[in-house]
Amino acid sequence: xxxxxxxxxxxxxxxGDYHDRVRAAAAAGFDAVEMWGPTGSDAPSQPxxxxxLKAALEETGTQLTAxxxxxxxQFMIPPWDHSEFFRKLDEGVAIAxxxxxxxxxxxxxxxxxxxxxQVQLDKLIEIFQKAVAQIDGSGITLVLEPVNVRVDHPGSxxxxxxxxxxxxxxxxxxxFGVLYDIYHSAVEGxxxxxxxxxxxxxxxxxxxxxxxxRGEPGSGSLDWAExxxxxxxxxxxxxxxxEYYPTVESVASVAFIxxxxxxx
Numbered sequence: 240x241x242x243x244x245x246x247x248x249x250x251x252x253x254x255g256d257y258h259d260r261v262r263a264a265a266a267a268g269f270d271a272v273e274m275w276g277p278t279g280s281d282a283p284s285q286p287x288x289x290x291x292l293k294a295a296l297e298e299t300g301t302q303l304t305a306x307x308x309x310x311x312x313q314f315m316i317p318p319w320d321h322s323e324f325f326r327k328l329d330e331g332v333a334i335a336x337x338x339x340x341x342x343x344x345x346x347x348x349x350x351x352x353x354x355x356x357q358v359q360l361d362k363l364i365e366i367f368q369k370a371v372a373q374i375d376g377s378g379i380t381l382v383l384e385p386v387n388v389r390v391d392h393p394g395s396x397x398x399x400x401x402x403x404x405x406x407x408x409x410x411x412x413x414x415f416g417v418l419y420d421i422y423h424s425a426v427e428g429x430x431x432x433x434x435x436x437x438x439x440x441x442x443x444x445x446x447x448x449x450x451x452x453r454g455e456p457g458s459g460s461l462d463w464a465e466x467x468x469x470x471x472x473x474x475x476x477x478x479x480x481x482e483y484y485p486t487v488e489s490v491a492s493v494a495f496i497x498x499x500x501x502x503x
Contacts, residue, residue, distance in 0.1 A: 240500060240501050240502075240503070241467065241470075241476075241478070241479050241500040241503055242270065242271050242302075242304075242477075242478040242479070243269060243271065243478070243479055243481055243493070243496065243497065243500055244269070244271035244272050244273045244302070244304040244305070244478050244479065244480045244481065245264050245269055245272050245273070245481045245489070245493065246272070246273050246274065246275075246446075246480055246481055246482040246483075247260040247261060247264065247272050247273070247274050248274055248275045248283070248284070248285075249482065249483065249484055249485065250264070250481060250483075250485060250489045250492070250493070251263040251264050251267070251489045252489070253488065253489060256288065256291070257274065257285075257287050257288070257291075257292055257295075258288060258291040258292045258294065258295035259295070260272070261292065261295040261296055261299060261301055262295055262298075262299055263489075264301065265299035265300075265301050267489075267490050267493070268497075269301070269493075270300065270301055270302060271301060271302040271303075271304050271478055272301055272302075272303060272304070273303065273304045273305040273306070273446075273478075273480040273481075273482070274287070274303065274305075274306050274307075275306070275307045276306065276307045276308075276309040277289060277306050277307075277309070277331065277334045277335075277338075278309060278330075278334075280309045280310050280327070281307075281309055281310050281311045284307065284309070289334060289337070289338070292338065293337060293338055296338060296339065302339065302478075303338050303339060303340040304340070304341070304342065304444070304478045304480060305340065305342040305343070305344055305382070305418075305444055305480060306331070306334070306335060306338075306340050306342070306343060306344070307343070307344045308324070308327070308328065308331055308343050308344060308345045308346070308381075309327050309330075309331060310323060310324065310327060311346065311348065312324040312346075312348055313348040313349055314347065314348045314362065314363065314366055314396075315347075315348060315349065315350060315351035315354065315359050315362065315396060316348070316349060316351055317351075317353075321366060324366075324370075325369070325370065325373060328343075328370055328373060328374065329373070329374070331343055332374050332377045332379050335379050336377065336378070336379065340379075341378070341379065341380060342379070342380050342381075342382050342443065342444055343379055343380075343381055343382070344381075344382050344383075344384055344418055344444070345367070345370070345381050345382070345383050345384070346383070346384055346386070346395070346397070347363060347383070347385075347395060347396040347397035348395070348396060349394045349395060349396060350394060350395065350396035351396075356396075359396055360396075360397075360402055360405060360406060360409075361409070363383075363396075363397070363406050364406055364409035364410055367381065367383065367406065367410045367415060368409075368410050368411075368412075371410060371412045371414055371415050374414075375414075378414075379414065380413075380414045380415065380416060380443055381414065381415050381416075382415075382416050382417060382418040382443045382444045383397070383403050383406055383407060383415070383416070383417055383418060384397075384403070384417075384418040384420060384423075384446075385397045385398055385399055385400050385402065385403040385417070385418075385420075385423060385424075386398060386420070386423050387422075387423040387424075387426035387427045388427075389426055389427060390426050390451075390453075391423070391426070391453070398423075398427060399427065399429070400417065400419060400424055400429060400434040400437075400438065401434065401437055403417040403418075404417055404437060404438045404439070404441055407441045408441065415443075416441050416442060416443025416444070417438060417441050417442050417443060418442075418443070418444045418445070418446065419434070419435065419438070419442045419444070419445050419446075419475075420445070420446040420447070420448075420482070421445065421446070421447040421448070421461070421466055421470075422446070422447060422448035422449070422450050422453055422482075422483070425450040425461060426450050426451075431466065431469050431470075432469045432472070432473075435469065435470070435473035435475070436473065438473075440474065442473070442475050443477070444477060444478070444480070445470065445475060445477065445478075445479045445480070446479065446480040446481075446482045447466075447479055447480070447481065447482070447483070447496070448481075448482055448483035448484070449461050449463075449483065452484075452486075453483055453484050454483055454484055454485065454486045454492075455481075455483050455485050455486065455487070455492035455493070455495070455496065456483075456495050456496040456499070457495040457496070458486050463495070463496060463499045464499055464503070467499055467500060467503035468503065470503070471503055479500070481493065481496065
C-alpha cells in the first residue's frame with residue numbers, strides 16, 4: 240500500500256485555512272499531506288500560518304512529505320544572480336526541519352535561448368551541487384521536478400525525466416534526486432516503465448494527477464492500476480503526492496485512487 244499525501248493547496252480547501260485542511264485530511268483517513276511554498280513568496284502559493292500548521296500536523300500525527308523551494312528562480316536567464324535562491328534555501332530548510340518535512344522540491348526555471356541545452360543542464364548540476372553542500376547535515380533532500388511544456392509549463396528548461404536523472408547523477412548526492420510526476424510524464428508522452436528503469440533508484444518522490452485535464456485519478460484516461468503497478472515494479476515505495484485539481488468534492492475525489500493504491 241502506498242502512502243498518499245493530498246496537496247493542501249488544492250485538496251480539502253473546503254475546510255478553510257491550511258491548518259484546517261490538515262485536520263480535514265486526517266479526519267478523512269490520511270496520515271500525510273504535501274504543500275507548495277511555505278511563505279507564499281511565489282504565486283500561486285499563499286502564506287501559511289506556520290505555527291498553526293505545525294500544531295495541526297503534530298495534533299493529528301500527520302507527516303508533511305514535501306514543500307516547494309522559494310523563490311521560483313530563473314537560473315538560466317541573465318544576469319544569472321542566484322543569491323536569493325541560496326538565501327531563501329536556508330530559510331526553507333529551517334521551516335522544513337521545524338515542520339518535520341524531509342523534502343524540498345526544486346525546479347529548473349525557464350530555458351535560455353542563448354545557450355545550448357547541454358550547457359544549461361550542466362549549469363544546473365553546478366547550482367544544485369552548491370545547494371546540497373550549503374545544506375549539508377540538515378537531513379533535507381532536494382528533489383528536482385521535470386514538468387511538461389506542452390500544456391502547463393511552456394518554456395521550462397527541464398521537461399524530460401531522463402534529463403532530470405542526468406542532473407541528479409551529476410549532483411551525485413544521497414540528498415538529491417528526481418521528483419517523478421506521473422501526470423507531467425504522461426503529458427510529455429513518456430514511457431513510464433522505461434523512464435523509471437533509466438532512473439536507477441534516483442526517484443526520491445512521486446506525484447500524480449490524471450491526464451488529460453490534471454484532475455483526480457479516474458477523471459482522465461490513465462490506467463491507474465497499471466501506473467501504480469509500474470511504479471511498484473520500479474522499486475519505489477515512498478509517498479505519493481496527490482497534486483491535482485479536483486473536479487468534485489475532495490473526499491469524493493480521493494476515493495478511486497485510495498482503492499487502487501491499497502492493492503498496489
